[in-house]
Amino acid sequence: MKSINPKYTARLAGTSRLFSATVLGGLLLAACSQQDSSNTVDPGPRTYTTAQAETGAELYAANCATCHGAELQGTPLGPLLSGEDFLSRWGTQTPAALISNIQTNMPPGGNENLEQADYVNITAHILATNGMIPGQVALTADSAIEIAAYVARTGAAPARQRSEPEAPQGLVIEGTVDDYVPLTDAMLEDPDPADWPMIRRDYYAHSYSPLDQINTGNVEDLRLEWVWSMKDGDSEPAPIVYNGVIYLINPSNIVQALDAATGELIWEHHSGPANRQDMRNIAIYNDKVIQATTDSRLIALDARTGERVWQTVVADVSQGFVNSSGPIVADGKIIQGQAGCARYIEANCYLTAHDANTGERLWEFNTIAQSDNPDGDTWGGLEDIFRAGGETWITGSYDPELKLTYWGTAQQKPWAPPSRHLTINDVGLFTNATIAIDVDTGELDWHFQHVPAEALDLDEVFERVLVDRGDQKLVLSIGKHGILWKNDRETGEFLGYTETVFQNAFTDIDAETGLVTYREDIQNAQLDQWIPVCPSSTGGKDWHSMTYHEPTGTLIAPLSQTCLENNAREVALVEGGGGLASSRRFFEMPGSDGNMGKLGAYNVDTLEEVWKFEQRASYHTGTVSTAGNLVFAGDLDRYFRAHDVENGDVLWEVRLGTSVQGHPIVFAVDGKQYIGVTTALGGSSPRTVPRVIAPEIQHPDNGNALYVFSLPDQD
Amino acid sequence: MKLPTRFPSLTALCLLASAAVIAAASAQSGMYRARLSEVPVTPQTYRTITGVGEVFATLDDSTLSLTGTYQGMSSAASAAHVHNAPRAMNGPPIGALEVTPAPSGELSGSLELTAAQVEALRNEALYIVIHSENNPGGEIRGWLLPRE
Numbered sequence: 001m002k003s004i005n006p007k008y009t010a011r012l013a014g015t016s017r018l019f020s021a022t023v024l025g026g027l028l029l030a031a032c033s034q035q036d037s038s039n040t041v042d043p044g045p046r047t048y049t050t051a052q053a054e055t056g057a058e059l060y061a062a063n064c065a066t067c068h069g070a071e072l073q074g075t076p077l078g079p080l081l082s083g084e085d086f087l088s089r090w091g092t093q094t095p096a097a098l099i100s101n102i103q104t105n106m107p108p109g110g111n112e113n114l115e116q117a118d119y120v121n122i123t124a125h126i127l128a129t130n131g132m133i134p135g136q137v138a139l140t141a142d143s144a145i146e147i148a149a150y151v152a153r154t155g156a157a158p159a160r161q162r163s164e165p166e167a168p169q170g171l172v173i174e175g176t177v178d179d180y181v182p183l184t185d186a187m188l189e190d191p192d193p194a195d196w197p198m199i200r201r202d203y204y205a206h207s208y209s210p211l212d213q214i215n216t217g218n219v220e221d222l223r224l225e226w227v228w229s230m231k232d233g234d235s236e237p238a239p240i241v242y243n244g245v246i247y248l249i250n251p252s253n254i255v256q257a258l259d260a261a262t263g264e265l266i267w268e269h270h271s272g273p274a275n276r277q278d279m280r281n282i283a284i285y286n287d288k289v290i291q292a293t294t295d296s297r298l299i300a301l302d303a304r305t306g307e308r309v310w311q312t313v314v315a316d317v318s319q320g321f322v323n324s325s326g327p328i329v330a331d332g333k334i335i336q337g338q339a340g341c342a343r344y345i346e347a348n349c350y351l352t353a354h355d356a357n358t359g360e361r362l363w364e365f366n367t368i369a370q371s372d373n374p375d376g377d378t379w380g381g382l383e384d385i386f387r388a389g390g391e392t393w394i395t396g397s398y399d400p401e402l403k404l405t406y407w408g409t410a411q412q413k414p415w416a417p418p419s420r421h422l423t424i425n426d427v428g429l430f431t432n433a434t435i436a437i438d439v440d441t442g443e444l445d446w447h448f449q450h451v452p453a454e455a456l457d458l459d460e461v462f463e464r465v466l467v468d469r470g471d472q473k474l475v476l477s478i479g480k481h482g483i484l485w486k487n488d489r490e491t492g493e494f495l496g497y498t499e500t501v502f503q504n505a506f507t508d509i510d511a512e513t514g515l516v517t518y519r520e521d522i523q524n525a526q527l528d529q530w531i532p533v534c535p536s537s538t539g540g541k542d543w544h545s546m547t548y549h550e551p552t553g554t555l556i557a558p559l560s561q562t563c564l565e566n567n568a569r570e571v572a573l574v575e576g577g578g579g580l581a582s583s584r585r586f587f588e589m590p591g592s593d594g595n596m597g598k599l600g601a602y603n604v605d606t607l608e609e610v611w612k613f614e615q616r617a618s619y620h621t622g623t624v625s626t627a628g629n630l631v632f633a634g635d636l637d638r639y640f641r642a643h644d645v646e647n648g649d650v651l652w653e654v655r656l657g658t659s660v661q662g663h664p665i666v667f668a669v670d671g672k673q674y675i676g677v678t679t680a681l682g683g684s685s686p687r688t689v690p691r692v693i694a695p696e697i698q699h700p701d702n703g704n705a706l707y708v709f710s711l712p713d714q715d
Numbered sequence: 716m717k718l719p720t721r722f723p724s725l726t727a728l729c730l731l732a733s734a735a736v737i738a739a740a741s742a743q744s745g746m747y748r749a750r751l752s753e754v755p756v757t758p759q760t761y762r763t764i765t766g767v768g769e770v771f772a773t774l775d776d777s778t779l780s781l782t783g784t785y786q787g788m789s790s791a792a793s794a795a796h797v798h799n800a801p802r803a804m805n806g807p808p809i810g811a812l813e814v815t816p817a818p819s820g821e822l823s824g825s826l827e828l829t830a831a832q833v834e835a836l837r838n839e840a841l842y843i844v845i846h847s848e849n850n851p852g853g854e855i856r857g858w859l860l861p862r863e
Contacts (some may be wrong), residue, residue: 504802
């Protein structure tokens with residue numbers, strides 16, 4: 001007889017005590033019924049066997065623990081796989097879906113040594129660790145039970161994560177923002193120079209402050225004014241500043257209001273779920289702070305008091321939908337992008353607009369052209385349920401004059417054409433494109449697909465920077481390919497491009513149309529074939545916003561220089577399946593001399609590179625520029641620096657507590673200028689790739705915080 | 716007797732010929748450098764595929780001479796080769812180099828390149844791979860690029 005691992009025996013004992021009477025009663029009745037009719041032994045719940053979990057534990061340790069932690073607690077390389085985070089994502093789904101997801105996507109470096117039975121056993125270990133009760137019937141790859149129905153929620157799993165008290169909900173710290181003045185549309189269209197009232201400060205996504213008190217002549221005197229520790233977890237925050245108050249999004253969906261001059265906490269609201277997932281930004285409009293939660297809700301808080309005013313569900317988190325960036329408020333409408341659209345399910349991938357006063361949904365735009373859409377024939381005849389991807393996971397921008405909002409869309413899913421049963425000719429509208437949407441109707445005004453039929457996890461989803469040059473109204477963007485695209489934002493017409501880092505995905509980019517031609521081996525790539533490409537999935541450029549410095553007509557972008565090899569995995573066309581489905585391995589970009597980080601400055605008229613600044617450490621903040629002719633950026637190696645916007649020279653630097661990550665802000669209170677920046681952990685490719693290529697760059701694995709700097713007061 | 720002025724003098728012809736030879740030699744010479752770093756890694760392998768290095772190469776006519784150093788590999792170097800493929804791509808070996816049988820050490824060697832291989836060098840399509848006992852498929856590599 002096979003011995004039982006005491007770890008699982010103990011968990012079973014603990015779990016049994018806590019298992020609900022209803023479930024136990026049901027099992028007993030089922031057992032009695034079986035005995036009455038057939039006189040056979042009760043096989044227990046049809047979950048998994050202890051032997052499977054034991055075998056799975058060994059496989060997990062060898063193949064998964066490096067990234068997800070020996071106790072499934074998560075590490076900087078991979079998310080945790082236990083507790084409420086896991087159950088909120090997978091509780092309503094089946095082991096079959098979980099096994100399929102893991103087999104399709106994990107481990108990221110390749111799975112040639114793992115059979116399906118190994119994935120089943122690894123899943124048994126994960127389910128056991130999360131408190132699922134074992135039985136006598138083995139887990140199989142087609143197990144259709146609901147995971148949560150067999151999990152004791154208060155059992156062993158949460159206790160394994162960390163010994164934290166139950167997370168509070170609602171208004172945790174009460175306070176009032178004095179003399180609050182509602183923020184109007186006009187104030188958002190032309191922000192007060194002292195404010196930073198939205199992600200990237202203005203509708204045009206310039207990340208530029210007109211303040212010049214701190215400038216090239218005195219920036220060397222900057223010193224710390226105050227620092228505020230933030231909640232642990234993955235974090236890429238974009239604080240906003242309005243009328244002397246900083247509104248700060250923390251991990252665990254916590255929003256805080258802080259006195260911007262002193263760092264004093266005014267109020268704090270917890271919307272939950274209390275997890276370690278990332279949320280980049282919030283918005284503010286009239287008297288409300290608008291928060292998108294990681295479980296796909298929209299919530300309005302009273303900007304004065306932090307009290308919740310309304311909430312609405314954007315999408316079903318149990319279907320895999322999440323939010324990772326917050327909204328923009330345009331023309332009185334909250335516009336929110338959606339992420340987590342990689343699964344084969346009936347629900348679609350939407351950009352939605354909501355009434356700012358009530359949360360009522362006003363319109364939605366499906367980023368995936370369905371078969372009944374005029375552009376629906378771009379998906380190779382795939383049934384609608386198998387058309388996946390097209391996430392709008394980075395907040396868009398807005399032209400109040402044209403009444404158009406501009407968003408980037410992510411690529412088709414799975415990542416490689418053979419995995420999604422398509423060819424390189426199935427371009428898949430409206431993925432990997434710039435889409436211009438009428439804010440009144442939600443209808444598509446125009447689109448420009450930068451990389452049709454994207455094949456290597458290089459999406460073109462990031463911020464759209466709106467620039468006026470003479471009579472030209474431009475929209476500029478850089479995606480993971482590192483190509484700076486210039487389009488007319490009234491028509492979408494292609495106007496030009498430049499390559500900001502080395503790329504070898506395309507052998508040609510048509511100078512007249514912008515049409516790209518993939519390298520031949522990429523065009524013909526098959527399943528289970530390693531395809532090298534530069535840049536890697538961390539870009540080129542990633543979520544870290546670039547800045548437009550209007551006085552010099554220069555875009556300054558935080559760029560990254562690494563490469564990858566991609567190996568497409570097979571994905572079955574079955575409902576509930578899908579995923580990303582590639583193995584990847586990463587390497588330094590040849591020609592970069594080992595410098596992952598690059599700040600590149602580009603003239604928006606000529607697209608020529610004006611200057612560059614390269615370094616070993618990758619950049620983990622957006623860039624911001626000021627009328628003081630400064631550019632600020634922070635990196636993995638804990639440095640936060642001010643550069644001369646004319647030539648990139650370093651004029652000031654400070655080393656902070658951990659990696660500098662997020663979106664810096666520039667603001668003023670009572671006539672005094674400040675610079676704020678966050679330190680933070682977490683993130684996917686932009687964090688994982690430098691971690692494996694430059695492991696010598698070390699930083700503490702905690703230390704999320706907001707730092708604020710200023711010049712010494714003059715006597 | 717003076718040659719007609721519309722014909723170049725012998726001296727001038729000699730000078731022209733010399734210039735052509737020098738130009739040809741110049742076209743077949745150059746200095747290159749490669750930074751060696753880890754072959755593609757994953758979260759599962761980056762601790763066992765390690766090391767950096769630097770290689771300098773000089774092309775003289777069709778002879779490519781290489782010297783370099785490397786440090787921090789996971790195990791002793793077992794071989795080193797020059798391969799032919801564009802930047803970031805994988806290609807076949809075209810010649811072997813001498814390498815210290817240790818995790819850190821030196822490499823050197825000299826290769827006679829074909830005209831196509833000289834062209835590949837000019838097009839940044841030659842790279843160096845150091846293999847090791849733990850990673851016989853290659854542990855560190857780097858492309859030869861013109862020295863600035």
